[in-house]
Amino acid sequence: MTWSDDFADAHERHWQDAEQLFGQPRWANADHLYGLSAECGLKAVLETEKQPIEGQYRKHVDRLWRQFESFVDGRTTAPYLSKLPGGAPFQDWSVDQRYAHQRHFGRTQVEPHRDAARKIRDMVQHAIQSGRP
Numbered sequence: 001m002t003w004s005d006d007f008a009d010a011h012e013r014h015w016q017d018a019e020q021l022f023g024q025p026r027w028a029n030a031d032h033l034y035g036l037s038a039e040c041g042l043k044a045v046l047e048t049e050k051q052p053i054e055g056q057y058r059k060h061v062d063r064l065w066r067q068f069e070s071f072v073d074g075r076t077t078a079p080y081l082s083k084l085p086g087g088a089p090f091q092d093w094s095v096d097q098r099y100a101h102q103r104h105f106g107r108t109q110v111e112p113h114r115d116a117a118r119k120i121r122d123m124v125q126h127a128i129q130s131g132r133p
Helices: 007-023 026-046 060-073 078-082 095-099 107-130
Strands: none
Touching: 007 026, 007 107, 026 060, 026 095, 026 107, 060 078, 078 107
16 A cells, blocks of 8 residues: 655644543644644644655654754744744654553643644644645
8 A cells, every 4th residue: 555645634633632632631642643733733834845855854853943944034024933932842742652660641741732732733824724834
C-alpha cells in the first residue's frame, strides 16, 4: 500500500483522538497524540508556505519547533509567530515516551502540551482557510 503525506488530516486526526483520551483520562496516550498533532500541524503550515517537508523539517515536534520558528522569523510568514505558544512547549516531549509506563504521565504534564497543540490547531485552521498567516 502506498500513500502520500497529508499533514493537515493527520494533525486533526491526532488532535481529535488526543481530546477523547484526555477526557477519559488516558494521560500517556493523550500526551503522545498531542505531540504528534502539533508536529503534523507545523508541517501542514509549512506546506501552505510551499516548504517541502524533508531534511531539517522531517523531525518530531521536540526537534522541529526551533526549525519552524526559524522558518517563519523575519519572513512574510512572521505573523505565525504571534500564534505560536511561547517558549518551547514540547522540549520535554519525546516520541520515545510511547515506551514509558503510564504512571509517568498526569494532567499537569499533559495540559501544557494540550494548550500548545490547541494554539497550533488554531494556526493551522487559519493557514488553511486563508492560505496565508
